[in-house]
Every structure is written in structure tokens, then in C-alpha cells.
Amino acid sequence: MPSAVSTPATRADGSLALLHETPIRRLILEDLPACLRLAQNRQWLAEEQKWRFLFQVGQVYGLDDLEGELAATTVLTSYGSALAVIGMVLVAARYNRQGLGRRLMQHALDAAGGVPVALYATEAGRPLYEKLGFRTLRTTTTHVRHCSTQLVAARANLVRPATPADSAAILHLDAQVTGTNRQVVLHHLFQFAEHVWVLEYNRVIRGYAAAWRNVEQVVIGPVVAPDAAGAQQLVAAAGSTLGEGEWLRLEVDARHPALGAWAVQHGLQPTFTTSLMLQGAEALPGNRAQIFAPIMLALD
Numbered sequence: 173m174p175s176a177v178s179t180p181a182t183r184a185d186g187s188l189a190l191l192h193e194t195p196i197r198r199l200i201l202e203d204l205p206a207c208l209r210l211a212q213n214r215q216w217l218a219e220e221q222k223w224r225f226l227f228q229v230g231q232v233y234g235l236d237d238l239e240g241e242l243a244a245t246t247v248l249t250s251y252g253s254a255l256a257v258i259g260m261v262l263v264a265a266r267y268n269r270q271g272l273g274r275r276l277m278q279h280a281l282d283a284a285g286g287v288p289v290a291l292y293a294t295e296a297g298r299p300l301y302e303k304l305g306f307r308t309l310r311t312t313t314t315h316v317r318h319c320s321t322q323l324v325a326a327r328a329n330l331v332r333p334a335t336p337a338d339s340a341a342i343l344h345l346d347a348q349v350t351g352t353n354r355q356v357v358l359h360h361l362f363q364f365a366e367h368v369w370v371l372e373y374n375r376v377i378r379g380y381a382a383a384w385r386n387v388e389q390v391v392i393g394p395v396v397a398p399d400a401a402g403a404q405q406l407v408a409a410a411g412s413t414l415g416e417g418e419w420l421r422l423e424v425d426a427r428h429p430a431l432g433a434w435a436v437q438h439g440l441q442p443t444f445t446t447s448l449m450l451q452g453a454e455a456l457p458g459n460r461a462q463i464f465a466p467i468m469l470a471l472d
């Protein structure tokens with residue numbers, strides 16, 4: 173009589189077939205611990221605060237495996253009718269290259285409803301996105317620095333902490349620069365960020381930046397400025413809030429080599445590069461030359 177216990181190979185095949193039929197579901201905050209376990213399974217950090225923020229601003233999707241663990245996730249964030257962004261595309265290592273990433277991505281693209289979709293791709297993710305019709309626009313380099321001395325920029329007196337009275341001007345500037353409506357995301361970012369700074373001259377707000385905490389790092393993003401000098405002033409101001417020994421992280425868009433060079437001069441070492449990719453349009457909306465750093469790689 174054949175054994176009732178299947179071999180590992182048949183068990184894996186059977187599980188996978190069932191997994192392909194399991195519906196993708198919208199995750200809720202209670203799923204956060206499982207999201208963190210999945211991230212750690214792929215050697216990503218357990219970025220609890222960042223996930224909490226993403227649960228507030230985006231739609232988090234996931235797929236449960238037969239053991240009740242999350243097999244895969246993705247987050248879709250919509251910016252009105254002009255753009256949506258996808259982030260946190262993760263498939264548990266044990267299900268690698270078995271079609272789950274494609275399935276989650278297709279679900280998020282369908283949920284986006286036909287608007288152009290952007291994302292920042294790791295090298296591991298880029299082949300999958302290319303197969304789904306995404307095209308690389310340019311790269312972004314992540315710089316990190318262990319703080320021991322203050323960052324210094326010329327004319328730093330043009331930068332000051334933002335106040336609630338600046339919100340309308342920041343939202344107006346952001347809409348012009350991104351060509352999208354990021355009001356919901358920015359509203360939550362202003363709560364989530366530890367600091368928000370504005371660059372102001374002649375009584376007009378020309379730029380802004382936020383600094384938010386992510387595990388042991390403080391991330392400066394977004395950085396929106398009229399030029400590299402303004403971006404440096406904002407980064408220096410945000411960096412000035414860090415204590416001795418803290419880690420600073422900045423994602424510099426490759427179209428701004430002057431900020432990248434300044435960052436390196438100030439000890440912000442390049443660590444890895446991601447590709448900004450777009451599907452469904454030739455170019456991103458807005459006047460993106462003024463975006464020096466995204467809010468975070470999961471968001472644009």
C-alpha cells in the first residue's frame with residue numbers, strides 16, 4: 173500500500189498549485205507582524221514604522237500560504253488620476269521564481285485602474301517589471317552616513333522648520349512639481365516625519381524636505397528644491413537634527429549629480445542603486461527636475 177505521507181517534492185508541488193488558487197487579499201494593520209517576518213525572510217529590515225505609514229496611505233495586498241504565513245506582499249499608492257506607485261514587492265524566498273511576484277504585481281496593476289504606474293526596482297525585481305512592460309527612466313542611489321559631524325551648506329539661513337501655516341504652500345508646490353495629488357500622503361507624512369523643513373526666500377516657499385525615522389536610520393525624503401544649492405541647504409538642515417552616532421540615509425536621483433557629489437564630500441557613502449521605472453506613460457507627470465530625493469523608495 174502506498175504511504176499516506178507524500179514526498180517533499182509532491183508536497184511542494186501540491187502546496188504551490190493551491191497557492192496559485194489562493195485569493196490575493198487586502199491586508200490590514202493586524203497583518204503587520206507577518207509583513208515584517210516576510211521582509212526579514214528577504215534580508216530586508218523589519219521597518220515597522222514605515223509599514224504603518226504605508227498601511228495609512230496605500231493599499232497593502234498579500235497572499236497567505238498554507239501554513240498561514242504571508243507568501244508575498246505589495247503596496248499600491250494612488251496619486252489621483254495621474255499616477256500610482258507600487259512598492260514593497262516581496263515574495264518569501266521559499267516561493268522564489270514560481271510566479272507569485274508576477275501575480276501580485278498584476279493584481280496591483282489591475283487595482284491601479286489603468287493609470288500610469290511607477291516604482292523603484294531593485295536589481296532582483298527589474299526583470300519581472302520589464303516583463304510587465306515597465307521601462308527604466310533613470311537610477312537613484314542610496315547614500316548613508318554615520319553622523320559624527322554636522323553637515324554644512326552655504327546660505328543655510330534660507331531654511332527654517334515648517335509650521336502648520338506652511339501646509340497649503342507645501343501642497344501647492346508639491347502638486348506643481350509632481351503633477352499629481354499627493355495630499356493624503358503628505359498629510360500623513362507631516363504626522364509621521366520627525367521634522368519638516370522649508371526653503372523660503374522673498375516670502376515664497378521654494379522647497380521642502382522631511383526627515384523620518386526608519387529602524388536605526390533617519391531618512392531625508394522627500395527633498396524638493398529649485399536647484400542643487402537649495403537641496404543641499406535642506407539636507408544640511410534635516411541632518412543637523414541627528415545625534416552623534418545616528419545613521420542618515422538619502423536617496424539621490426541620478427539626474428542631480430551635484431547633490432550626489434556634495435553628499436559624498438560630506439561623508440554620505442553610496443551603498444546601492446535602484447531603477448525608477450514607469451509603465452503606461454512615456455514620462456512622469458509634473459516638473460520632476462525639482463525632486464532631488466523621493467519620500468521613500470516604496471512611494472516616489
Ligand SMILES: CC(C)(COP(=O)(O)OP(=O)(O)OC[C@H]1O[C@@H](n2cnc3c(N)ncnc32)[C@H](O)[C@@H]1OP(=O)(O)O)[C@@H](O)C(=O)NCCC(=O)NCCS
Pocket residue numbers: 214260261262263264267268269270271272273274275292293294295296297299300301303
Ligand atoms: C523580485 C521578486 C519579487 C520576484 O518574485 P518572484 O515570485 O520570484 O517572480 P516571478 O516568479 O513571479 O517571476 C516573474 C517573471 O520574472 C522573471 N524573473 C523573476 N526574477 C528574475 C530574476 N532574478 N532574473 C530573471 N528573471 C526573473 C521570471 O522568469 C518570470 O518570468 P515568466 O513569468 O515569463 O516566467 C522576489 O525575488 C523577491 O521578493 N526578491 C527580494 C525582494 C526584492 O528585491 N523585491 C523587489 C523590490 S523592487
